[in-house]
Amino acid sequence: MHMIEAIxxxxxxxxxxxxxxxxxxxxCTALECKGFGKQKGHxxxxxxxxxxxxxxxxxxxxxxxxSEDLDKAIAAVQSAAQTGNVGDxxxxxxxxxxxxxxxxxxxxxxxx
Amino acid sequence: MAAFFxxxxxxxxxxxCFADSHEAAESAAxxxxxxxxxxxxxxxxxxxxxxxxxxxxMFTINNLWVALAGCLVFIMHxxxxxxxxxxxxxxxxVNILFKNTMIICIGLLMYGLLGFNLMxxxxxxxxxxFAGFGLGGGYEQDANTIAYAGGNYTYWTDFFFQAMFAxxxxxIVSGAVAERIKLMPFLIFTALFVGISYNVTGSWKWGGGWxxxxxxxxxxxxxxxxxxxxxxxxVGAIMLGPRxxxxxxxxxxxxxxxxNLPLATVGVLLLWFGWFGxxxxxxxxxxxxxxxxxxxxxxxxxxxxxxAAALTSWCVSKKPDLSMALNGILxxxxxxxxxxxxxxxxxxxxxxAVAGVIVVFSVFFFDxxxxxxxxxxxxxxxxxxxxxxxxxxxxGAKAGMSQVGYQLVGIxxxxxxxxxFAGIVFGVLKAAGALRVSATExxxxxxxxEHDMASYPDFQRTFxxxxxxxxx
Numbered sequence: 001m002h003m004i005e006a007i008x009x010x011x012x013x014x015x016x017x018x019x020x021x022x023x024x025x026x027x028c029t030a031l032e033c034k035g036f037g038k039q040k041g042h043x044x045x046x047x048x049x050x051x052x053x054x055x056x057x058x059x060x061x062x063x064x065x066x067s068e069d070l071d072k073a074i075a076a077v078q079s080a081a082q083t084g085n086v087g088d089x090x091x092x093x094x095x096x097x098x099x100x101x102x103x104x105x106x107x108x109x110x111x112x
Numbered sequence: 113m114a115a116f117f118x119x120x121x122x123x124x125x126x127x128x129c130f131a132d133s134h135e136a137a138e139s140a141a142x143x144x145x146x147x148x149x150x151x152x153x154x155x156x157x158x159x160x161x162x163x164x165x166x167x168x169x170m171f172t173i174n175n176l177w178v179a180l181a182g183c184l185v186f187i188m189h190x191x192x193x194x195x196x197x198x199x200x201x202x203x204x205x206v207n208i209l210f211k212n213t214m215i216i217c218i219g220l221l222m223y224g225l226l227g228f229n230l231m232x233x234x235x236x237x238x239x240x241x242f243a244g245f246g247l248g249g250g251y252e253q254d255a256n257t258i259a260y261a262g263g264n265y266t267y268w269t270d271f272f273f274q275a276m277f278a279x280x281x282x283x284i285v286s287g288a289v290a291e292r293i294k295l296m297p298f299l300i301f302t303a304l305f306v307g308i309s310y311n312v313t314g315s316w317k318w319g320g321g322w323x324x325x326x327x328x329x330x331x332x333x334x335x336x337x338x339x340x341x342x343x344x345x346x347v348g349a350i351m352l353g354p355r356x357x358x359x360x361x362x363x364x365x366x367x368x369x370x371x372n373l374p375l376a377t378v379g380v381l382l383l384w385f386g387w388f389g390x391x392x393x394x395x396x397x398x399x400x401x402x403x404x405x406x407x408x409x410x411x412x413x414x415x416x417x418x419x420a421a422a423l424t425s426w427c428v429s430k431k432p433d434l435s436m437a438l439n440g441i442l443x444x445x446x447x448x449x450x451x452x453x454x455x456x457x458x459x460x461x462x463x464x465a466v467a468g469v470i471v472v473f474s475v476f477f478f479d480x481x482x483x484x485x486x487x488x489x490x491x492x493x494x495x496x497x498x499x500x501x502x503x504x505x506x507x508g509a510k511a512g513m514s515q516v517g518y519q520l521v522g523i524x525x526x527x528x529x530x531x532x533f534a535g536i537v538f539g540v541l542k543a544a545g546a547l548r549v550s551a552t553e554x555x556x557x558x559x560x561x562e563h564d565m566a567s568y569p570d571f572q573r574t575f576x577x578x579x580x581x582x583x584x
Contacts (some may be wrong), residue, residue: 044560
């Protein structure tokens with residue numbers, strides 16, 4: 001089992017969700033967040049002065065998948081979130097030790 | 113829900129029963145007012161000109177009420193600003209507030225420069241008149257005395273009250289074109305709309321033009337203010353097209369919820385409060401019988417509109433929708449505005465309730481034909497403005513088929529002029545490629561795109577350079 005943490009543009013959220021459900025990946029957690037990368041954030045103006053906001057609004061998706069689905073899920077997120085412009089985001093993938101469904105007590109692959 | 117029905121029905125039956133005795137009381141009050149006026153006239157008759165009809169005290173009271181009513185109309189701009197920002201997304205809030213702030217500022221300046229003298233040109237051909245640029249009349253002899261308007265108000269109060277009115281027409285447009293129109297073209301439209309279009313059509317009735325001669329009646333502007341704003345809103349919404357994501361390719365509607373319903377509620381209740389001046393001040397004097405009747409019909413129509421829209425949305429959507437109830441209150445207010453001084457209370461309740469039902473189905477209708485109106489401005493102001501104007505021919509003191517005809521002529525003629533004017537202005541701006549923001553900007557929000565600002569910058573940071581310099 002793997003966890004995919006995908007940082008994407010807010011505008012890409014619906015498209016990513018659609019492509020994940022098309023794959024049969026039912027469930028993920030979305031967090032509104034801010035971050036910076038090569039863009040170094042953006043600047044605003046406030047009462048005449050430039051304001052270095054430094055962080056750009058992003059969505060952080062946490063997607064837990066069975067190991068056999070991992071490559072398909074990564075490809076689906078990438079193709080859905082890609083615009084080709086700076087700021088499309090990143091994915092971080094790591095192994096999961098254990099998954100438990102709270103309602104039934106099922107574990108691991110059965111809980112996904 | 114059943115209890116609501118009982119309450120509404122009881123309210124209507126109750127007001128029908130009391131209608132007769134109320135009218136009797138009203139006419140008695142009229143007689144009393146006339147008698148008091150006659151006494152006052154007789155007392156000062158020796159000293160004053162024969163054409164003066166009121167005492168100095170009454171002149172002061174009349175003028176004070178109309179001036180105060182102008183202040184109440186001003187607060188409606190705050191109501192529109194909060195309503196519109198509440199019913200749209202947080203990423204566009206700076207833009208909405210900026211537009212609403214500039215509307216009253218640009219509106220007042222344009223009305224002073226052009227509008228007032230276009231709308232009230234004095235003697236003119238009935239179609240188009242202009243008494244010159246700027247405000248000069250205030251310095252003329254008698255402009256601020258009893259002689260100016262029969263002791264009802266001064267020249268300055270006349271301008272002040274009408275100027276507060278004028279800008280509301282552009283505010284109505286602002287809501288319908290929200291979240292996608294570029295700032296500058298909207299401000300250009302505002303200046304031309306409040307400076308020219310609103311006043312030309314307004315002069316046809318309130319300036320003593322051809323519609324006034326015909327017999328068209330619009331007490332406080334269901335057509336002259338609200339429908340005019342609504343026609344402008346319709347043209348703007350059509351020319352811009354819907355917001356990204358509002359209508360899916362399979363024909364379904366995706367609601368785009370407003371970000372702050374508390375703000376929207378504050379806005380509607382403020383608008384209701386302001387409407388006491390909008391309608392109450394349109395008596396254009398402190399005439400006791402008329403002002404008090406207008407305050408009652410205005411409130412009852414608003415209440416009936418709110419209840420009717422709440423019940424309608426409850427029946428149609430299975431749950432009561434707050435935003436529809438709020439739209440219903442405004443629908444009732446717009447509906448009663450044309451005949452607020454002509455209606456018995458029961459008719460005001462019926463007019464408001466019908467407006468409340470109409471507005472819900474109108475919102476559904478405009479979504480079905482894919483005209484995107486984020487705040488329901490077209491349904492509230494255009495559709496219910498037309499209904500209210502027609503209602504003058506159906507209910508109240510002026511009811512009759514010929515009056516319905518006059519009302520129709522007014523609705524159509526003012527509608528056509530405004531459609532053509534708004535069509536030309538928006539059309540030119542669109543042809544110049546300057547009407548709508550880019551898709552990227554629309555998705556990221558107009559606050560960043562148009563203003564480089566965030567309305568809720570609550571992601572807190574410590575600015576290390578300042579910290580190290582010991583400034584924090």
